[in-house]
Amino acid sequence: MAKSIPFAQHLDTADLTTKLQDFAGNATTYLLISLKDWAGNLFDVVMGFVLTVYFILEGDQVYRWFLSLIPEGQRPRLDSTLQRADVRMGKWLIGQGSLMLILGVVSTIVYLLLNVRYAYALGVLTGALNIIPVVGAAICIGLALLVAAIDSWGRVLGVAVFYLVWIQVENSYLVPRIMKNRVGLPALSILVALLLGSALAGILGAMIAVPTAVLVAELLDEYVVQKDAA
Numbered sequence: 001m002a003k004s005i006p007f008a009q010h011l012d013t014a015d016l017t018t019k020l021q022d023f024a025g026n027a028t029t030y031l032l033i034s035l036k037d038w039a040g041n042l043f044d045v046v047m048g049f050v051l052t053v054y055f056i057l058e059g060d061q062v063y064r065w066f067l068s069l070i071p072e073g074q075r076p077r078l079d080s081t082l083q084r085a086d087v088r089m090g091k092w093l094i095g096q097g098s099l100m101l102i103l104g105v106v107s108t109i110v111y112l113l114l115n116v117r118y119a120y121a122l123g124v125l126t127g128a129l130n131i132i133p134v135v136g137a138a139i140c141i142g143l144a145l146l147v148a149a150i151d152s153w154g155r156v157l158g159v160a161v162f163y164l165v166w167i168q169v170e171n172s173y174l175v176p177r178i179m180k181n182r183v184g185l186p187a188l189s190i191l192v193a194l195l196l197g198s199a200l201a202g203i204l205g206a207m208i209a210v211p212t213a214v215l216v217a218e219l220l221d222e223y224v225v226q227k228d229a230a
Helices: 013-068 072-113 119-129 135-149 153-183 187-207 209-223
Strands: none
Touching: 013 072, 072 119, 072 135, 072 153, 072 209, 119 135, 135 153, 153 187, 153 209, 187 209
């Protein structure tokens, strides 16, 4: 007696094939779009790094050339303003480095306590990617959760709890104190700058948002704000 699969005779193979093809096509399209977006973000980060290296090597010449375009009588005032902004940007860089170091050390300790694989490598990567606002943290969280899931859900829960606590501590305590003391901008101004930067220029915009806010603040203070006479 021949055997047959139950309900097989009721299946519309043509319709099933069409649905499978549609699903495969949609999945492929989504994957290609995601890869394109990530490639664009990676290009922005690489270009930001290249521009940073360029200005480190040739920044003084570019700066002098820029000042030469300004009327001679106005150069000293603008030069003084930009020099003050440069000092504050340097302090911001030190503050950002401090945040990266703190997160790298703390996350490494947590990974070791939870016996997460590749704890040291994950800790270094977590600290390094913290230079990219929002996206860097998202990548770190996703990667750490994925590695922790290899062994147990308990470690996944531990990593998730750590990041929830860290985000609260960083946003409510570390960033306001470190950045406000270093940069001299209110915490709300820093948050608004990050939101505007990411909205206007994505990852690269978020990375340069705070230095740009510092520059704008110095220019406004020098040329717009009316100072009381001594």
